[in-house]
Amino acid sequence: MPDTIPIITKLEKSALNKIEEVSNERLNLTKCEQCRSCLPCPNEVPIPEILRLRNISVGYGQLEFAKERYNLIGKAGHWWEEKNSSFCQECNKCVPKCPSKLDIPNLLKETHNLLIENPTKRLWG
Ligand code: SF4
Ligand code: SF4
Numbered sequence: 001m002p003d004t005i006p007i008i009t010k011l012e013k014s015a016l017n018k019i020e021e022v023s024n025e026r027l028n029l030t031k032c033e034q035c036r037s038c039l040p041c042p043n044e045v046p047i048p049e050i051l052r053l054r055n056i057s058v059g060y061g062q063l064e065f066a067k068e069r070y071n072l073i074g075k076a077g078h079w080w081e082e083k084n085s086s087f088c089q090e091c092n093k094c095v096p097k098c099p100s101k102l103d104i105p106n107l108l109k110e111t112h113n114l115l116i117e118n119p120t121k122r123l124w125g
Contacts, residue, residue, distance in 0.1 A: 023059035032107075035100075038094040038104060043091075045087050047108070049081055053069055057114060
């Protein structure tokens with residue numbers, strides 16, 4: 001049986017490590033580790049998914065991709081999230097649950113301001 005596992009060369013591995021390093025520098029102490037300990041939010045804000053888009057836009061510089069995904073929240077049926085950061089009521093219930101000690105309400109607000117677009121656009125239709 002042929003080996004289907006892609007082999008990563010040393011060069012590719014070092015490039016990936018460099019990308020990760022730059023991303024961590026950019027995010028500094030604000031990286032969401034996607035552990036999901038902050039859930040559930042009483043207002044059903046999908047904190048890890050929104051902060052993942054922040055990781056991608058701030059850390060990896062993928063702003064357009066993150067904007068597209070963020071602006072599809074609430075418009076893509078069951079395959080994507082229903083609520084964006086604007087549903088956060090700043091109750092702070094999530095904050096003590098975060099092992100990374102992130103200021104979640106402020107990061108959500110910052111992500112919303114960074115990614116929200118008007119008028120909204122769709123990938124199809
Ligand atoms: S601060 Fe916002 S995100 Fe955190 S639990 Fe309260 S409503 Fe949810
Ligand atoms: S608990 Fe903190 S690090 Fe973990 S997913 Fe929630 S915001 Fe991210």
